Amino acid sequence: MSTSIVALDIGTSKIAVIVGAITDDNEGIELIGHGISPSKGLQEGIIVNIDQATTAIAHAKKRAEDMIGGNIDSAFVGVSGKHISSCTADGRVRISRDMVSDTDLRRVKSSVLERLGLSDDVWVLHTLPKEYIVDSRRGIQDPRGMTGTFLDTLMHVITCDSNLVLNIEACLDRCQLKMDGVILEQYASAQAVLDNDELELGVCMIDIGHGTTDIAIFFKGALQHVFTMPIAGGTVTSDVAAYINVTKDQAELIKKEHGCALAKLAQSGEELFVPSTGGRPERKIERENLSRAIEMRYQEIFEVIKGVLEKNGYLQNLGAGIVLTGGGSRIEGLVDLAEEVFDRTARQGMPGGVASLHGELQRPDHATGIGLLNYAHRNAPDDKYGGNIINRTVRWVKSWYDQSF
Numbered sequence: 181m182s183t184s185i186v187a188l189d190i191g192t193s194k195i196a197v198i199v200g201a202i203t204d205d206n207e208g209i210e211l212i213g214h215g216i217s218p219s220k221g222l223q224e225g226i227i228v229n230i231d232q233a234t235t236a237i238a239h240a241k242k243r244a245e246d247m248i249g250g251n252i253d254s255a256f257v258g259v260s261g262k263h264i265s266s267c268t269a270d271g272r273v274r275i276s277r278d279m280v281s282d283t284d285l286r287r288v289k290s291s292v293l294e295r296l297g298l299s300d301d302v303w304v305l306h307t308l309p310k311e312y313i314v315d316s317r318r319g320i321q322d323p324r325g326m327t328g329t330f331l332d333t334l335m336h337v338i339t340c341d342s343n344l345v346l347n348i349e350a351c352l353d354r355c356q357l358k359m360d361g362v363i364l365e366q367y368a369s370a371q372a373v374l375d376n377d378e379l380e381l382g383v384c385m386i387d388i389g390h391g392t393t394d395i396a397i398f399f400k401g402a403l404q405h406v407f408t409m410p411i412a413g414g415t416v417t418s419d420v421a422a423y424i425n426v427t428k429d430q431a432e433l434i435k436k437e438h439g440c441a442l443a444k445l446a447q448s449g450e451e452l453f454v455p456s457t458g459g460r461p462e463r464k465i466e467r468e469n470l471s472r473a474i475e476m477r478y479q480e481i482f483e484v485i486k487g488v489l490e491k492n493g494y495l496q497n498l499g500a501g502i503v504l505t506g507g508g509s510r511i512e513g514l515v516d517l518a519e520e521v522f523d524r525t526a527r528q529g530m531p532g533g534v535a536s537l538h539g540e541l542q543r544p545d546h547a548t549g550i551g552l553l554n555y556a557h558r559n560a561p562d563d564k565y566g567g568n569i570i571n572r573t574v575r576w577v578k579s580w581y582d583q584s585f
């Protein structure tokens with residue numbers, strides 16, 4: 181049997197366990213199973229109740245195991261939420277033996293982290309080189325084999341509060357799951373929905389989930405900036421509930437079935453019936469009015485993001501515009517609204533990069549889960565594939581994980 185990779189997307193609205201098998205030629209991943217369960221114990225992307233989150237993860241895991249007919253004992257996990265920080269930092273080392281080696285890359289990364297002087301309660305998620313500089317030669321992506329005296333780097337360092345990761349680990353532990361790696365959710369989503377040209381030309385990817393909207397900005401092929409907002413699809417649902425006086429569950433259904441993020445697209449005079457309380461008959465509301473309430477919230481999300489893009493000078497670098505993903509991007513009219521607000525081209529980002537993607541996984545809701553698989557596959561050394569499926573000891577992942585984080 182082939183080697184497998186398991187992704188665990190712990191979202192505010194759903195937990196997804198997605199299993200991929202490495203193809204025989206090691207070139208790709210084929211989906212072989214998944215399990216999805218409603219989420220519990222999360223708020224704004226963060227675990228707030230370990231018992232509830234554990235139960236939900238265990239359900240999703242069991243469903244995936246039933247589908248693949250085997251046990252799952254480890255997974256790559258996404259992390260998101262307000263305790264994420266990112267910064268660009270530099271580092272410098274003298275090149276050993278006059279030629280840049282893998283060891284020098286590791287040393288220069290350590291020098292970046294040393295200079296940052298991070299405390300123990302900070303977990304380093306990613307150290308992503310923006311460029312290397314060998315003596316005065318700038319803009320180098322891979323300096324290995326180059327000769328020189330000093331190796332400098334500018335790195336994007338993404339960190340989070342260690343407790344976020346420890347809480348995830350506690351849930352996984354109770355589900356008899358080991359953590360193969362922990363990856364920033366929007367960085368994972370980007371692996372599934374963006375192509376290389378977009379990364380090069382400049383793109384802002386916006387993953388609108390239920391509890392958080394996660395943003396990642398790329399240009400010149402590198403991640404430039406990430407941030408997360410606690411306003412997302414769940415906020416839109418609450419707005420709808422308040423606007424038409426229905427419960428959140430009812431509002432969720434109405435939003436998904438009739439919602440539109442650009443009120444002028446819903447101007448046809450279309451009406452819909454919504455439930456009333458206390459045995460009263462259903463009420464009639466105009467779809468345009470419902471859509472106006474929805475538009476206001478999505479517009480607010482986009483305006484906040486635009487403010488960050490402008491403040492940091494990124495807006496003029498977005499040659500490939502805006503890519504919207506996450507479940508909250510499924511609403512009608514959102515691409516048009518994004519084009520209006522950002523004055524850039526926009527598209528919806530569907531997950532890709534893996535074979536046999538079909539059914540419910542073929543939706544933007546699963547950008548993070550599919551992205552976790554892509555990330556794990558792309559970042560693991562080639563010679564590490566081998567051995568046994570699901571129940572294997574994931575030694576290769578561990579060694580890569582230790583090196584990379």
Ligand SMILES: Nc1ncnc2c1ncn2[C@@H]1O[C@H](COP(=O)(O)OP(=O)(O)OP(=O)(O)O)[C@@H](O)[C@H]1O
Pocket residue numbers: 190191192193194219224225388389390391392393412413414417432435436437439506507508509510511512544545546
């Ligand atoms: N057709 C639709 N129209 C509008 N919103 C939708 C639609 N389908 C799904 N959503 C919204 O998408 C959100 C769920 O998206 P997603 O599954 O990406 O979130 P999550 O991963 O669980 O949460 P998070 O990433 O914020 O922790 C919900 O708020 C849901 O209402």
Ligand SMILES: [Mg+2]
Pocket residue numbers: 190191192365389390506548
């Ligand atoms: Mg999500």
